[in-house]
Amino acid sequence: MKILILEDEIPAYQKLxxxxxxxxxxxxxxxxxxxxxxxxxxxxxxxxxFILSDIQLLDGISFDLFDEVTIKCPIIFCSAHDEYLFKAFNTNGIAYILKPFSKSDFKKAIEKYQALFNKGSYNKLNTNTISNLKSALKEENTSYKKRFVIKKAKGIQLLNVTNVSLIEASGDFCIATDNIGKRHTISQSLGSIFQQLNPNKFFKINRSQIISIDFIENIENHFKNRLLISYTGGKEKAMTSSSTTSDFRKWLEK
Incomplete structure (x- = not known):
């Protein structure tokens, strides 16, 4: 068996x-x-x-290499990149181990990909797939808000943006509802918060509410060209304004 390891960090290489x-x-x-x-x-x-590959190498990203050279064997990516890339890899059926990974994570990825390769059902990297992965990497590297610092009576807590389902204005502050229904006070205006969020993930559905696409559960028609939205963690439905409904529908299909 012959294996290629693409990794610029020596400690990570030794671990592999x-x-x-x-x-x-x-x-x-x-x-x-x-x-x-x-x-x-x-x-x-x-x-x-097969190949074990990091994404960031000394002279650029490995996607550029796979764009130049035709690869006929399985590739298992090992990288610290998450969120957008992780979803992109899953969507394209490509093995991916998120750093820092354990021996168990590594073994499962190897076994899974061996089974797929033996059946001939693994997905080869083609031009379209590489293009999708590059777009996901570019999106991930864009500087959007990652977390909110929440001041509580018992101290300061961190709220990850990926766990937020809805944000609504409340006077000079905002209330963020997370995916398990907890509510958190954020000391910023709705407009300021919206400017910091990824527009592919969050949409301002009316003057006082921002919703996350990851936690939308159901959408139903309402009167006067409005939509009622059920979302994870929410007890009441959110509603688009008549002026945002059209753009909201287009946003959903991106």
């Missing part, structure tokens, strides 16, 4: 080799490339059973 030794009883050989240029040279001169 240790996990490979623990996972495979049979002997294997491996090559290491810390850059796209080194990887391209190795891929044009050798055939591999």
């Amino acid at each position: 080799v240790n996990y490979l030794n623990d996972t495979f009883e049979e002997e294997f050989v491996h090559d290491l490339a810390r850059s796209n240029s080194e990887g391209k040279k190795l891929l044009t001169q050798n055939k591999y059973d």
